[in-house]
Amino acid sequence: MLITCPYCGPRDVIEFTYQGDGNRERPDPASQNFEAWNAYVYDRLNPAGDHNEIWQHSGGCRAHLRVVRNTLTHEISSVAFVRGDHGSAARRKAEDKP
Amino acid sequence: MMAEYSAFSLLANALKGNKDWKPAWRKPDPKASYDVIIIGGGGHGLATAYYLAKEHGITNVAVLEKGWLGSGNVGRNTTAVRSNYLLPANTRFYEHSMKMWEGLSHELNYNVMFSQRGCLNLAHTPAQFDDYARRGNAMRHLGVDAELMTPAQIKRLIPALDFSSDARFPVVGGLMQRRAGTARHDAVAWGYARGADRRGVDIIENCEVTGFLRDGDRVTGVTTSRGDIRAKKVAVAVAGSTGRVMRLAGIETMPIESHVLQAFVTESLKPFIDTVVTFGMGHFYMSQSDKGGLVYGGDIDGYNSYAQRGNLPIVDEVMSEMLALFPGLARVRMLRSWGGVCDMSMDGSPIITTGPLPGMYLNCGWCYGGFKATPASGWTFAWTIAKDEPHDFNAPFTLDRFHRGLVIDDKGQGANPRLH
Numbered sequence: 001m002l003i004t005c006p007y008c009g010p011r012d013v014i015e016f017t018y019q020g021d022g023n024r025e026r027p028d029p030a031s032q033n034f035e036a037w038n039a040y041v042y043d044r045l046n047p048a049g050d051h052n053e054i055w056q057h058s059g060g061c062r063a064h065l066r067v068v069r070n071t072l073t074h075e076i077s078s079v080a081f082v083r084g085d086h087g088s089a090a091r092r093k094a095e096d097k098p
Numbered sequence: 099m100m101a102e103y104s105a106f107s108l109l110a111n112a113l114k115g116n117k118d119w120k121p122a123w124r125k126p127d128p129k130a131s132y133d134v135i136i137i138g139g140g141g142h143g144l145a146t147a148y149y150l151a152k153e154h155g156i157t158n159v160a161v162l163e164k165g166w167l168g169s170g171n172v173g174r175n176t177t178a179v180r181s182n183y184l185l186p187a188n189t190r191f192y193e194h195s196m197k198m199w200e201g202l203s204h205e206l207n208y209n210v211m212f213s214q215r216g217c218l219n220l221a222h223t224p225a226q227f228d229d230y231a232r233r234g235n236a237m238r239h240l241g242v243d244a245e246l247m248t249p250a251q252i253k254r255l256i257p258a259l260d261f262s263s264d265a266r267f268p269v270v271g272g273l274m275q276r277r278a279g280t281a282r283h284d285a286v287a288w289g290y291a292r293g294a295d296r297r298g299v300d301i302i303e304n305c306e307v308t309g310f311l312r313d314g315d316r317v318t319g320v321t322t323s324r325g326d327i328r329a330k331k332v333a334v335a336v337a338g339s340t341g342r343v344m345r346l347a348g349i350e351t352m353p354i355e356s357h358v359l360q361a362f363v364t365e366s367l368k369p370f371i372d373t374v375v376t377f378g379m380g381h382f383y384m385s386q387s388d389k390g391g392l393v394y395g396g397d398i399d400g401y402n403s404y405a406q407r408g409n410l411p412i413v414d415e416v417m418s419e420m421l422a423l424f425p426g427l428a429r430v431r432m433l434r435s436w437g438g439v440c441d442m443s444m445d446g447s448p449i450i451t452t453g454p455l456p457g458m459y460l461n462c463g464w465c466y467g468g469f470k471a472t473p474a475s476g477w478t479f480a481w482t483i484a485k486d487e488p489h490d491f492n493a494p495f496t497l498d499r500f501h502r503g504l505v506i507d508d509k510g511q512g513a514n515p516r517l518h
Contacts, residue, residue, distance in 0.1 A: 044352065046402065069401075
């Protein structure tokens, strides 16, 4: 499996650390909504197909990357810097809507 | 029921040219409705059907399998059976399973080749040895056998381990469970299938569940590639496919991620190791099959996957670990490798419960420890389905434990499935 880092180009997967599901939305740190915190920590979409996930190029430029990878074929369809998100899950969601 | 397989029946059939053996299970067409449908014809689903029929008298049961019987994880694991856990909920459950393994061939009248050859966890630092002492004490406290072994004892048991002065990870001791061992995994599936079939359970292969029939919230049956089937109770035991099947029921999120675990077998060797050994400085375990092949594996690949194949980095890592322990295996050829999809839960422990919808029952979250649990999983799941409440053994393994702060995290790893 190769991941094409936007800085470094195509690199072997051993250079990257998997940081898991990128769909999770972290509640506001001040939030006392326990249900939202529990869902953030424990609940996963776990799709069979395209999966939005976070990888870090820990053996390279150390950038955090948002990768869309197919869990049935391991095919990667997009790689982008996480920092481009500005952590705004709500905005991402709004942009996804047609 | 008279034993179908015995020395006498073997001899009698041999004299008649082996023409009179009955198929071990029928190939029935699905009926329009059943009392219980079990989705998933793996070890756990088949064991559940067997114990529903045997222990609870519920025989109007169908087991629906998407592929062929035993094509999933029950035929893909590395066959180790052990009950060397730390936390009481796990220890009690897996020890119950171990006791069932000890009588399983007799129970099923089917030789599952359960071999109590022991399972040895190697310690490579004094701190790790102390940790094993703690785990061993926790096990003995609950009546499970455990013994600490010294390097000298281990050297007698497994002479091929690297005991040289420049070993990369010197062996400083180990924790042995003598009653642990291996079993022939296919025979477990076939034995439970035959036992369930002979008690009236319909095992329906090549029957993929495509959706759930609902009456409001209540699950009243399934739609399948072979038509609609109604049932009073629908049980789900689909391991790595849990996310996909639950989504068909409208449940979008689960405390589970699917990951791929690879396993390997070498060419046949003469007797090399007569126990199951695990490496303490990485994740590696190995035993030798009766055919002589070394059967071994390591960590999951570490990313979400429903593909029954993995990538090369783990192959490389597992081989390195093998050679760190057994330098003498450097020129042994690997014969086959394969992958299975594991339902990694958020605390490393399983879920065996009623619900989450009315009329539904759920068995999942086995991580990569499902094989050894097969008898107890089927036994407790059958109890839960028949009585609509869990047995004491599976009462802690609820689905809502994550949101209630009652996780059972044997490894103390937190909600990070790739590390369990």
